[in-house]
Each structure stands twice: as structure tokens, then as C-alpha cells.
Amino acid sequence: MNPWESAAEALKAEQQRATAAPSAPASTPPPARETGAPWSTIDEKSGTAALRRLGRGVLWAVVGLAVITGVRAWIVPNQTTTDNNTAAPAKAAPAYPSDAAQAVAGRFARAYLTWDADAPETRASALAAVLPDGADTEMGWDGQGQQDVLAVQPGAVTPTTQNQARVRVDVLIRTTEEEATPAKGKKKATEAKTADRWIGLDVPVVKSAGQVVVTGQPGMVGVPEHGPKAPELKTPETDTTFGQQTADTVDDFFRAYAGGDTETVTAPGATVPPLPDGMTLVGVTSWTADAGTGDDRTGTARVTWRIGQAQVEQTYRIELTRVASADAQRWQVANIHGGTA
Structure with a gap:
């Protein structure tokens, strides 16, 4: 016979007898009877509960740390080795004044x-x-x-x-x-x-x-007699048609430049300081416009100046911009600098 079933039957019969019997006086509690149940309920101690809660907290802390740092870093740690023979990088010395x-x-x-x-x-x-x-x-x-x-x-x-x-x-x-x-006399001067x-x-x-x-x-x-050989620089492609269209613009600018008044031949907002005294314009030797499109174009001008009794040719890079008004448009100088660079 199953002992669990026997225990349950005995517990049921005991409950029925307790119900049928008259109640005992309140001052005299009935004696405890053995139910014959094979188990009993035991209160859990407070220390055990605290340890269980602490364990749960540690477990959740470990899970959170694993999410942050990555489980892989725990299983396969980063293997960083230090070579004792490798010197630490030296600090850069301050630049010489x-x-x-x-x-x-x-x-x-x-x-x-x-x-x-x-x-x-x-x-x-x-x-x-x-x-x-x-x-x-x-x-x-x-x-x-x-x-x-x-x-x-x-x-x-x-x-x-x-x-x-x-x-x-x-x-x-x-x-x-x-x-x-040599002198006419015996002494030398x-x-x-x-x-x-x-x-x-x-x-x-x-x-x-x-x-x-x-x-x-x-x-x-010693001082070198000449500099090193210059590299071959790429020459910009030219726009012959545009160069012919703007030749008078460049010529008018240099005439005004030589006269010290460029306000009427420069684009709005452009500032071109006047040339020093003693320079006279001989003429614009050549004007070549670079290939391009848009309202801003660039070209090279070769100009001859007279300084004292001598003439000297110089090279300029000219920046032109298209200025439009209500009824017309024209090209004007926006910037100028010497040399070809």
C-alpha cells in the first residue's frame, strides 16, 4: 500500500472526528494529536533568507558586468605583452628658435x-x-x-x-x-x-x-653660382577666344594701375594698392587667358615698365570677374599678383 495515500486517509479521518466531537472549553486547549503525516513545516531562519538575497544580488551584478565588458573578454582576455627591450617613445624635443x-x-x-x-x-x-x-x-x-x-x-x-x-x-x-x-711724373697715383x-x-x-x-x-x-634645376611645371591650357574678348579690359587696367587710380577698372570690393612712383607703363606685351568657365576667370599678363632709363618686363597673374548690371555686363579685375605661381 502507498504510504502517502495511507497518511492522507488518516488525516482525513482525524479531521472528521474533530468536527463531530463537542468543542472543548476555551480555557483548556485540546491536546495535540499526532496526525501521522510524514513531513512538517519548518520556519526559515532570517540569516538564510539574507544570504539568499545577497546571492541573487551578486548574480545579477555579474550578469550586468558581463553585458558591459563582454563575455568574450573574460573567456579570451586581451594578450598584451611588453617587450622589455622596446624603449618607450622619446618625447619630441622643442623646436629650435x-x-x-x-x-x-x-x-x-x-x-x-x-x-x-x-x-x-x-x-x-x-x-x-x-x-x-x-x-x-x-x-x-x-x-x-x-x-x-x-x-x-x-x-x-x-x-x-x-x-x-x-x-x-x-x-x-x-x-x-x-x-x-701710372702718372706723368715719377710717382704713381x-x-x-x-x-x-x-x-x-x-x-x-x-x-x-x-x-x-x-x-x-x-x-x-662660397655662394652657389646658380640655383638647382627647376622641375617641369604644367602649363595651364589657354582660351584664345576669351583672351581676345578681355584684352582691352586688361590693357585698361594696367593703364589705370600706372596712373594710380584703379577704382573704375576693378570689381566692386576689390582693393589694388597703387604702384610706387617712378614707374611708367610701356605696354602690355601679352595676355593669355586660362581655359575655364563661370563668372571667375584667370590669366597671365606680361607687362613692360620703364624705370629711370631702363625698361623691364614683368609677369602678373590676373583674376577677372563678371560684373552684371540691369542692362549690361562686363569683366573687371578682382585681384592681381606678380609671378606665375
Whole structure:
């Protein structure tokens, strides 16, 4: 016989007998009877419930973390290895103050290459202004001769070591030389003769306390006789028809340009500063318009000017724009700059 069914039958019979019997006085509770049931209900302790709730919270926290970081990152972690032999990238050194180096080297070159035997203190004073305190202001000059500096052009700055650099400076000098000439008498006369030439100068400088100073004597170097070969540049295609249509526009502009008044021949809003005095227009040698479409076009003009007793041809790039009014339209100059670049 099934023990579960027997227990259920016994429980049912006991309930029926309890219903049929008279109720006992309220003050005397009936004695507890064994029901014969094979189980009993046990209250759960509060500590057990708290542990179960804590476990559920940890489980949900793990699920949320997996969603955020990705389960794959747990199963196959990112394998990042560090090679001890690989050095950390070095921090980029601050750029050398090339502008300051060029300025100091240019001033030094002018003072260094200017001398006059009749006024040696002038050169010493100019050098003292660009040399460290207490430096030798003679800088190897023997105190003889006369030489002037006509132009100074600072060039490349080549950093070396220990915050030092070498600055290339091209200098145009004028040297005065005495030349003996035959005379009618027994004595020969001397005549002063000047010669202009470009020379190169390598000036050593050093950066110290946020400034650049010359560290010592420079060295004269040669100047190239000519520049490197220029690359082959692509020539823009031309529009002959448009060039012929706008030739008078370009010619009128240069006549007004030479006269110092371009307001009537330039597009609205365009500003073209006047030419310096002493330039006279000889004529527009050629005008070539670039191929293109639209209201803005570009071309190249070759123009001959007279300066003093000489004539010189120059090249300009001209930008034209179409200006329309209620009853007409015309092309006017919007911008101009020299050269072909």
C-alpha cells in the first residue's frame, strides 16, 4: 500500500472526528494529536533568507558586468605583452628658435663684415650689441681696410648639439680697394676702387636662458653660382577666344594701375594698392587667358615698365570677374599678383 495515500486517509479521518466531537472549553486547549503525516513545516531562519538575497544580488551584478565588458573578454582576455627591450617613445624635443637665431645671426653678420680703419670703434660697438658680455669685439680683424655691407639675407638654421646651431647668412659687401695708376711724373697715383660681391657666412649660435647668442668666430663660405634645376611645371591650357574678348579690359587696367587710380577698372570690393612712383607703363606685351568657365576667370599678363632709363618686363597673374548690371555686363579685375605661381 502507498504510504502517502495511507497518511492522507488518516488525516482525513482525524479531521472528521474533530468536527463531530463537542468543542472543548476555551480555557483548556485540546491536546495535540499526532496526525501521522510524514513531513512538517519548518520556519526559515532570517540569516538564510539574507544570504539568499545577497546571492541573487551578486548574480545579477555579474550578469550586468558581463553585458558591459563582454563575455568574450573574460573567456579570451586581451594578450598584451611588453617587450622589455622596446624603449618607450622619446618625447619630441622643442623646436629650435630659428627666427631668433636668424635675427641674431643677421645682425652679427652686418656688424662683423663692416669695418673702417679710420673708425674701428664703430665696428666694436656694433659687435658688442650682439655678442655675449665680455666677448672679443675685434673678432680677428687686423684694423685695416674699409668695407660696407649693402644687404643681409639670413638663411637655413641647422641645429647641432648642446642647443647649438649653424646659421647660413648671405651678405652683399662693398670693398674699397686702392689701385695704383701710372702718372706723368715719377710717382704713381692711387685711386680708390670699389667692388660688390655676395659672400656666405656660417654663424655659430647657441640657445641659452631662453635667448640665442653668437658663440664665436664665423666662417666665410662660397655662394652657389646658380640655383638647382627647376622641375617641369604644367602649363595651364589657354582660351584664345576669351583672351581676345578681355584684352582691352586688361590693357585698361594696367593703364589705370600706372596712373594710380584703379577704382573704375576693378570689381566692386576689390582693393589694388597703387604702384610706387617712378614707374611708367610701356605696354602690355601679352595676355593669355586660362581655359575655364563661370563668372571667375584667370590669366597671365606680361607687362613692360620703364624705370629711370631702363625698361623691364614683368609677369602678373590676373583674376577677372563678371560684373552684371540691369542692362549690361562686363569683366573687371578682382585681384592681381606678380609671378606665375
